[in-house]
Each structure stands twice: as structure tokens, then as C-alpha cells.
Amino acid sequence: MSEVAFCFNPIRPDYIQRAIETLYKYTKCDFRVFLMDQTVEGLPSDFIRKYIHYYFRPFHNLGFAKSANEMMWTAYRQGYPY
Secondary structure (H helix, E strand, C coil): CCCEEEEECCCCHHHHHHHHHHHHHHCCCCEEEEEECCCCCCCCHHHHHHHCCEEECCCCCCCHHHHHHHHHHHHHHCCCCC
16 A cells, blocks of 8 residues: 555646656556535536545635545545554
């Protein structure tokens, strides 16, 4: 099991797809990706199935700090200390 979790909370979907593809390309350690989708239209489902391990879609925009804290607590509870 990996110990590293990367948490993303995008508002613009055009930036997050490239960022996550680059993460997979250049990161050598085993990791998991947590994503809280706060975009208006949502991310494509094929992209989510391919790259995202834990996907959250809140009913309303939580803001950066609240969504980041929620994802970090969730990752920590799942057993990812970093």
C-alpha cells in the first residue's frame, strides 16, 4: 500500500487534466489521487476512471480551504500519512 496521497480541488477542468497526467508521468513512487470536483460541468467520467482513486463531488462549492481539509482528513483516515 502506498503512503502518499495527492489531493486536488479544481475549479477549472482544463488545468486539472494536464496536471494529473503530468503527475503520473513524472512521479516515480506509488501514490493515490484524491479529487474533490468543484467544477461547474464536472470532469469526464473516462478521465476519472483512468486517473482518480477517490472522487468527491459536493453539492455546492466548499471553497479551497474547506475542500482541502476534507480531502486530507479522508486520506488520513484511509491510512495515507503523507
